[in-house]
Each structure stands twice: as C-alpha cells, then as structure tokens.
Amino acid sequence: MEPGGEGGRRQQRCLPDLRHQAAEYYRSNEVPQRLEEALNATFYLRPADLYGHLVLTEGEANYFSKFSKPPVICKLIGRKVFDGAGRPTLEVEIFCTVKNHEKSICSIMVSSHSEILENASPEAIDADEKEINDSINRALEWVNGSLNEMLRDLKPTDQCKVDELLGEYFAKKVEEEKERMEIEREEQKEAISALPCVPAVSTVTPTGKKKGPKLGKKTSVAEKPIPPAEPIEPVLCGSIAIGGLSLAVAKTGASINKTPLYLHLALMKHQDLPKKFIVPLPMVTLLSCGKSSSGKLNLMKEVMLIPPTELTVKQGIERLLDIQKQMVRLLDPVGKGSSPQLIDNKKGSARSAVKKTPPPALKRISHLGCLITGCDSLEQPLILMQTACKNLGLELGIDVHLAINCAAHELMDYDGQQWSSMCDTLGSKCYLIAEDASKNISKLLEDQNINIPKCSGLIIKYTNQTKISDLTELTRLLDGQRHIAILGTSAGESSDDSLVDLAVGLGARFIKLGGLSRGERVTKYNRLLAIEEELAKNGILCSGENHEFVDFAEEAQTVEELFNAFPPIEQGPWPSQHSQSVLAQDQHSVSSHSSAPHLNEASKMDP
Template sequence: MEPGGQRQQQQRRLRGPRQEAAEYYRGHRVPERMEEALNALFPQRPADLYGELANYFSKFSKASVICKLIGRKVLDGVGQPTLEVEIYCTVKNCEKRICSTVMSSHSQILENASPETTEADEKERNDSVNIAVEWVNESLNRMLRDLKPTDQCTVDKMLGEYFTKKVKENKEIQKQEEEEEAAILALTSCTPSATVLPGKKKAAKPGKKVAVAERTIPPAEPVESVLCGSLAIGGTSLAIAKAGATISRIPLYLHIALLKRDQDSPKEITLPLPMVTLLNCEKISPAKLKLVKEVMLIPPVQLSLKQGIERVLDIQKEMRRLLEPPGKAPSPQLADSKKGRAHNTGKKALPRALKRISHLGCLITGCDNLEQPLLLMQTACNNIGLELGTDMYLAINCAAHELMDYVKGKYEILTGTFKSPDEMVDMYVELINKFPSIIALIDPLRKEDRQQWNNICCALGSKCYLIAEDAATYISKLKIDQNINIPTCSGVVLKYINQTKVSDLIEVTGLLDGQRHITILGSPDGESSDDSLADLAVGLGARFVKLGGLSRGERVTKYNRLLAIEEELAKNRTLREANLEFTAFTEESLPEKQLSDVLPPPKQDLLPPQCSQPALQVHSLPAQLPEHSTLT
C-alpha cells in the first residue's frame, strides 16, 4: 500500500464522533452511527441545531449563583446622591453582569427650608449613601456570595438579620455616647448656678403654649429615625429580584407575582390605574393656599393605559394654555353642571403658573382658595369636550400633617385661616358634594386624628377613597409592629425606600388585600431613573400607582414601562380590566378581630405569635358584607 493511502486509513480510524459532528455542521454526510445518535436526541431536528444542543446540555450545568455585588454612589432625579447596586452571577462557569438597580432617595424635599436645614439634610444623605456603598461592597458582597438569585426569601432573611444587627450596634454606640455625655455633664455641673439652670428649663415647659395645645389634640408621633446605610438593604433586595427575573428569563413583574402567589402563575394581570399629577400647589407666598399639595387626574377604567395617558396629555396642554399670563388666554367659561359640578362665580381669577416644573414632574402654580385648582381642571376638560366625573376623575393629595399649628391646635389651611379636625371633616364633605368627580383624598388628616378619620370614612367612604400616605412611610414598621397607629382608611400608599425589602412589600400587600384595603405604590420625592417601580406595582397587584407628572425623565420612564407592560399583557391575552370599588363604612365599629379572622394562619417567622392585633385594623367596616359602589 502506498504511504499516502496508509495515512488516510489511519486518520479515518482516529476520527471520533466530535469530528464527525463537525463534518455534519460543515454540510458533509453524517455516518450512520452519528445519524442514529442525533435522531435519538432530536427526533424532529430543527435547522438551528446549535441552539438546541446548547439548550439541551445547559440542563446539566450548575445553577447560576451570585458571585459579586458592586455598590456605587450615583445621582437621583433631583441631583442628590443615592445608591446603585450591580449584581454579577456565575453563569455556566463564567462571571457575568446580570443587572443593576438605583434606589430612590428617602428624604423629603421641603418647601422654603432654611439653609441650615438643607445643609444638614445634604450631609446626612451623603453620609448615608457612603455607608450604604461600604455595606454593599464589603459585608453584603461576602454574605450573599454563592446564593441563588432566584431564592428571594433566603436573601431577604439574611438582609433583615444583617440590618437588625446594625440597628443593635447603633443603639449601643448611642447609649455609650449618652453615658459619656452624662458623665462629662456631672463633672462640669459643680456650682449651684449650674444645677439650677436645668431645673428652670424643666419648670418652664408646662407654661408654654405648646403644652396647652397638646392637651386638646393628640401630639404628633416622633419621626422614625433612618439608620445611615439602610439604602443598601432595599437596593440589594431589589437588585436580587431583578437578577432572579433575568436568570429565569421572565419579566420582573411576573417574577414578583410568582413570589407573591408562591409560584402559582396568574392567569390574568390587572394594570394599576395611574394617578397623574397635573398641579403642584406648593406655598409660594404668605397669601397662597397650603391645603392642596397635588391635584391629580385618574383616567376611567374603560380606557387603556395608553388612551388614558393621551387624554391626560390633552388636558395638560389645555391647562397650560389657560395658565398663560393675563391677556394671552381668553377668560374661561364654565358650562352648566349635570352632576353637581361647581359653577364659576367669577369672584376669583384662575391662578397664574410659575415658569418652572416641580420635582414631581408637573407645573407649579399658586392658588388663593381651595376651589381654584378644581375649577381650573373643570374648565380645561370642558374646553376640549370632556366631562369630569365621567371622562376623567380627580384626586387630591392634601398632606394635612404638614399644616398643623401645634400652638393653636388647628390646621392652617390658608394663612390666617384655621380649622379644627372636626371642621376639616365638614369641609371635605362639603367639597366632595360640590365636586363629586373627586374620588380620592390622600392624607386629608393627620394619622393621630383617629376619631376624625372614622368620621370622614363614614361620611365619604362610599364615594371616595380616603388614603393614608404619611402613616405608611415605613413598610418595615408596618410589617413588624402589629399595633401600628394606622387610622381607619380605604388604603395606604407604600414606597420602596430605605431598608424595605421585596419580601416586605409582598407581605404587607398581602395583609392589605386580606383586610380589604387598596394598595397604592408611590414614588418618593427623590425619585431615580430606575423603572422597577412599575414592575413592582403590576406584580403586587396595586390598585393605583402614584408616579408624579408627565415631565422629568425619572417620572416618564416609569409611565413608559407601564405602557410596555400593557402592550405585552395584551399581546399574551392576560390583561384584565381594572375596576373602582368603594367600601361603605358604617358608624358601628367592628369588634377588634384577630388576624386569623381575616387571613389564613401566617407563617411563624413572619408574624410574631405574641401579637394579637393585625397590622392594619378596619375598625369601621360593617359586620356584614360591605356595600360597594362601582365606578366605571
């Protein structure tokens, strides 16, 4: 045999299945044994065999695990520092960046704040973000390594234990500092004059006017302190949820829905109705209105989200025209009312807008009385052929907790105009009767005025949502403290800030659903450009979402995400139409029920067994099935 023939024969003997498969991919004929193997694995072999082979063998690869967390300081929508968390996972033995999330700033933007207050807030925020970055890059990075990003419960439990440990350490440090200060004070207070001064201050306190007011109205609850670095807990939990959705190759809203329903896939999903802020009536001069912080529009449920946003934009365009300086816009004429709408008395001109946009993403304007912004909305709708109460609804964020004068013990709704809590209830009843298109009042009273909350719910609960926002700022406190001072209300606004974890949101919304409260997911003042809030609202089944106005990128990006989700659900035929249903409260209060009377027995590690009160009591719901009025 020739040397060349011997070499070819030897190469054929050494040729293995791998080379035979390569010949197949290059278009050569496959030997019979290779063809049989491929037919056994893939009876109906597709054209893209590469992809099918990869999918087949990926089943035998190790599950993806967290390999690295990176925290960094970034800026939020108002230029303040906040936290970004990046998640890296080991996927098929390779390190890969999966996702990142940017937290919203927890601090409120105060109107007309003093320079000293602003400087102190900025320093506190900066310190908190720096500590949060340190937590993520060091402790949390080591603690969560090699965990599965799909195991949200385990991750959140570890995050909660870490935060509890930090809180305990912080209390010990504070206690030690207080003891040192007390020791120094004891050494320095040697003279009689030094010891008399503290006594004089204590004796002077009962004589102050504030003490007189505290005997007539419930005092404000102390503001819960925020532990520096707490952003790391919420940011990491949300980043893990996004990573879990990415690894599972499903949208974040579906991942959240599966977590809430214990992996039971929902057949239909309802989009939350948007509360779109059109006017921010902040205090701009001593003679301007204080009571109305936001005026919002709510599209009717029969419209799609896309149609509702388009209608809101039409109203906003007309409203801007009406707010032009005098001489440029015609005097609006209000049409006669069909459903009890107010008439323009002509006593007050429409307010003039300022040439700037609020951090809420809407136009800032001043108002001289409560009816002025409502008449403006009514006029704008009439001019484009829409009717308030049918084609569009109103909601008002009153933020009444910001108006209390503790010296007089009354709310200062206008400079020099004061009303007691009972008078506030009467004012709201008169307002809703005059403007029935208002279907939601947010924070109409302080959370401490519990009796007045009962009264306003009995008077207006069957035709208007009475929402608590200030009372529900700290989700973790709602979950842990079963006797939390939440007034009787229709629902609460939840915000994803600080040490809030995804598991906390799931648990609290489950409690709210079981007690017939509605859930509103809201965005804080210092909002970021991360659009995860839209997915959270959809996955948790929130009734409303409060995102601000249709300006500023950090606001609009969430509306755009909701529109994309709506399109996806409609394409998959899993979109269910929303509904508006009011609960009729009665004056006869229910006896205090155990949580087990409202919900199935909770897990022992979620609700402490010694707590006998549910997190949110509905004291004024009737004992029988409540009457409902449906708004379509």
C-alpha cells in the same frame, strides 16, 4: 496535513460520527463527574487523528447545559449615582457565575427616603444633604464590603433566603447603633456630672410688692393643648443598601429565569402565575400649588387626575396630556387677546377671569413632573381643572376622576379622632388614602394581624430597609383586608423603572408616579404602557374593574352590633377565646381611632 487536502475532507466526513460518539460518551454513566465540565455552546475534543474543535448542535448544547451548575452570585458593586433631582443615590450591580463564566446580570437604582425640602432654611437644606451623603456612603461600605461576602455563592432565584440574610444583617446593625448611642449618652452624662455646680440665681419679689393682674388687661382663657406631632421615624444610616440589594436580586432572578420582573414577582406572591393581570390605574399629578400659596392655602399640595377604568392606560394618559395642555393655556395665555374663561361652579356659567382673580401665572415644572402655580383660594385649582376638562368636552367624575393631596395632618392637629370621624363621614363617597402610614413596612409586619390604619388604602414606597419579601407579604395582607395597595415614588426619583413591575406583579390597584414631565417620571409611564401592550398581546390582560368605596361608619356599626350580640363569657364556653380575639382585632381595625395613620405624614382624598 493541509486543511484542503484529503485529510480535511476525511475530517468533515467523520464529524457527524464524532458528534454522536461524544454525546454517547457523556450520556453514559461511566464518567458522571465529567458532565459538569460540559459547556453550553462549545467543547473541545482532541483525539490522536483529529486536530481542531468540535461545535455541538443546539440540541446537544442544551442537553449538556442541564448538567452545568445553576448561576450563583459572585460579586456586588455599589456606586454613588444621582437621581432626577441631582441628589446622590445608590446603584447596585450584580455579577453571577453562569456556566463557569463571570457575567454582569443587571443593575438597579433606588431612591432616597428623604423628601425634597422646599422653602426651607439653608441650614436645614445643608443638614439634609449631609444626611443623604452619609447614608449613601455607609450603604456603599456595606454593599462593597460585608454584604458582598455574605451573599456570595447564593442563588439569585432564592429570594427568601437572600431577604432572610439581609434582615438578619440589618437587625444586627440596628443593635450596634443602639449600643453606640447608649455609650454616647453615658459619656454625655459623665461629662455633665463633671462640670462644677453653679448656684441658681433666685428672682425674689421685693417685700410689700406683690405682682397682680394689670388693670384693664383681659386675662386669656387657657386653650386646649394641641397634641404634639409624632416623632419622625428614625432611619438607620446606610439602610438603603438593604432595599437596593433585595430589589437587585429579584431583578437578577427574573433575568436568570428569562422572565419579566412583574411575572417573577407575581409568581413569588401567588406561587402560581395568575391567568389574568390588571394594570394599575395611574394617579397622575397635574398641578402642585401648596408650596406656592400662603397660609392655609398651602394645604392643597397636589391636584391629581385618574383616568376611568374603561380606558386603556395609553388612552387614559393621552386624555390627561390633553387636559394638561389646556391647563398650560389657561395658566399662561401668552399672545392671546382675551383672558381665559373660568367656570363659575355656583352659577354654572362662564365669566371673565378679570372679574374673578385668576390663578397666578405658571411658574415652572416641579420635581414631581407637574405644573406649579399658587392660588388665592382653595376653589381656584379645582375651577382650573374643571375648566380645562370642559374645554375638551369632558366631565369630572365621569370621564376623568379627581384626587387631592390635602395635607390632612395639618388640618387635624395630629388628632386621630378627627381622622376617624372624617373616614366615617366621607368613606362611602371617596377614597381616603394615607400616603406614608406604611413608611416603615417592617413595623406593619411584626404581627400577622397587622394594625392597618383606618383608611381606604396605603401608598407604599420602596425605600430604606424594605425587602421584596416584605412587600409581597404586605400586599397579600392588604388584599385580604379589602385595602387598596398603591405603589408610589419618592420625591427624588431615579430613572429606574422597576417600581412599575412591582406594582403590576404585586397587583396594586393604583400607581402614583408624579406628573407627565421629567425623564425619570416619563420613563416609568412608558414602562407601564409597554407592560400593558405585552399583556394584551399575550391575551392575559384583564379590563379594569369599578372601584367600590368602603362605608367605615356602617362597617363599624355592623361589627359593634355583632360583637355585642355574643353572650357573656360566664354563660358558657362559647365563644372561644380565639373567636373573641379575632373579633376584637376586626373591631379595632375598622373603628378604633388608635389605628389612625401617622398624622405627621400627608394623606390623600379622592373627592
């Protein structure tokens, strides 16, 4: 039969009837087992008098798609890629079976936990590079091997189930590592015991010659010993695979549901979509001077600016870019006849930088995406920032806010009492934020009444074995304890912008992405702008709120007075043991110095 003949015209006239008959056929209860075989866009019908295929309408296709199996994970692929600092990191790609077809859904890149070493010895740098490579290679073995088998056929929308399995897998690997290290220690003990004993050489003072203090030499007074630094938290080799897979599954679930990642995460945290969203304020690093300065001056690690809440994120970033341009001109005034004018805070007037030692010339852009320069005094970076603002008619504390990474752990000699005193003194005037006190999120979540360090908030980094469900639970608990949740990036950051969706979806108050240079940093700022624009377009963007400071000293006094007001236990059954335990936990969380942050990590102040 020729396609253009009478048979072809008769076929065209029969198509509507055939569509209707086919729909009724599959809609009936006679063949329910055939419904799973229906495809989304096309199925083939071969009656005796018709040769060809029958294309369904959109409505019929959507009807049949409801009977197809939900997408499930079918394959994981792990790859070694490179971050913004040229160091190896992990990429995870997830494939799902969607309507009987294998399809790549998404891929993510995660950052290494290791900080970038500056001014370190070549041996230390080589050891750090070896550790990173070993960790990535082990993670690739897990992702492409046992984890690939474990997550197969799981729904990517079932984040809790996936994270539960990942947690069990990680716990098993930790136990295996402990057993391996225990065997190594036993072998070392046996090797040492097998060595021949060598008699110790005794140093005996000759008879009649007693050693005493030399004349004219002052005896030194014994100094108070400095508490040793807290041991570095061990990181299981390959643990980056756990965090990478959890984030990849979350992004896959969002893609399957055809929703942005931040909405997917907000639904996970609140069980219902919030009516309004607040975009976190960016903490933008504009200057890094600590590593380029000598002595105690290296405590001024980062100088950051935060835009005011009345501005949109776009307006705030544009303002900070203008300040950065002014700082470049002040640091490196090429081709100008006169030196830049720096403000004298004490006299309130401008005087020539020749009379006061200017900051050293601009060197380069840091891996954090900010300017790098040294300083001869702690005031210089602040004067530089204030001068740049004044040149634009801006005032610090009103038009823009200041934040400083001051390396508090080096200031306080690992003494938690000093941190507690500083919180009591400055907590009502500024934020005191511990950067890496929440480095091991799983430890903070071992008990629901988590021991949050005494601080205004925590900077949380998504690294290692951190899972999406852990991050969701931690931010929920921080919200309940009036702490500020701040999502931050690692030193060696990748170009993946999922961290911004995490910050928006989980309701972080701030986000710390580094400077306004380098592609891996700017990509995230652009994602933040895109989310803000999308929220505003949909009418669910809420303007920022004023941030209140916490008076730790007042809170500690109030809780102590309340706790002392209760009658002794022997006077009666009230208060109950449950009430006493809750009050003790509250008092401990606001006043006990034992809950101070890990002082071997950097902390932040916002003066």
